[in-house]
Amino acid sequence: RKEVEQDPGPFNVPEGATVAFNCTYSNSASQSFFWYRQDCRKEPKLLMSVYSSGNEDGRFTAQLNRASQYISLLIRDSKLSDSATYLCVVRGGFQKLVFGTGTRLLVSP
Amino acid sequence: DGGITQSPKYLFRKEGQNVTLSCEQNLNHDAMYWYRQDPGQGLRLIYYSQIVNDFQKGDIAEGYSVSREKKESFPLTVTSAQKNPTAFYLCASSMGRENQPQHFGDGTRLSIL
Numbered sequence: 001r002k003e004v005e006q007d008p009g010p011f012n013v014p015e016g017a018t019v020a021f022n023c024t025y026s027n028s029a030s031q032s033f034f035w036y037r038q039d040c041r042k043e044p045k046l047l048m049s050v051y052s053s054g055n056e057d058g059r060f061t062a063q064l065n066r067a068s069q070y071i072s073l074l075i076r077d078s079k080l081s082d083s084a085t086y087l088c089v090v091r092g093g094f095q096k097l098v099f100g101t102g103t104r105l106l107v108s109p
Numbered sequence: 110d111g112g113i114t115q116s117p118k119y120l121f122r123k124e125g126q127n128v129t130l131s132c133e134q135n136l137n138h139d140a141m142y143w144y145r146q147d148p149g150q151g152l153r154l155i156y157y158s159q160i161v162n163d164f165q166k167g168d169i170a171e172g173y174s175v176s177r178e179k180k181e182s183f184p185l186t187v188t189s190a191q192k193n194p195t196a197f198y199l200c201a202s203s204m205g206r207e208n209q210p211q212h213f214g215d216g217t218r219l220s221i222l
């Protein structure tokens with residue numbers, strides 16, 4: 001089983017739609033969780049950290065479910081500019097981040 | 110502007126040649142990392158360094174070498190022993206504390222000639 005698993009997609013949604021991605025992780029001792037966004041042929045950029053109580057940043061909401069070992073990302077009112085690959089990232093041992101392979105989102109007019 | 114600078118953006122390697130990828134940061138971060146990204150795969154950790162003059166192997170260190178002589182700099186050498194070097198190489202840095210995210214440079218694309 002992979003340490004971090006994501007549905008590769010693509011998720012095709014119209015502008016204005018709400019879309020959610022899940023990510024599962026295998027190491028129950030994982031302590032930190034992040035969502036990164038990566039545009040085609042570019043570097044990953046931090047979208048948001050994921051906190052135990054869940055957190056929101058504008059149109060983006062992240063949730064953590066430790067019992068079921070998954071994190072989620074919800075995007076409301078999708079924009080064309082949200083089209084990208086979203087990487088789920090989990091911190092395992094000291095300083096080591098484990099990256100999922102990403103979920104591709106395509107927002108169409 | 111604070112950030113992480115990688116150079117060059119594109120690099121071509123001949124058979125049997127060693128090449129060095131540069132990574133410089135002015136964020137005063139303690140920890141620095143090198144990742145490799147292949148199509149359809151997640152980022153894989155090559156080497157990381159938590160402090161100057163110290164570094165550790167990641168998951169795929171074979172065929173690579175690094176140095177950390179200065180806090181700001183963490184160059185990666187892709188040696189001739191790395192038989193499949195074509196990939197997108199990403200350097201990252203972080204404060205080094207447990208819950209701090211990593212921030213990335215804009216990457217170097219390495220190809221074989």
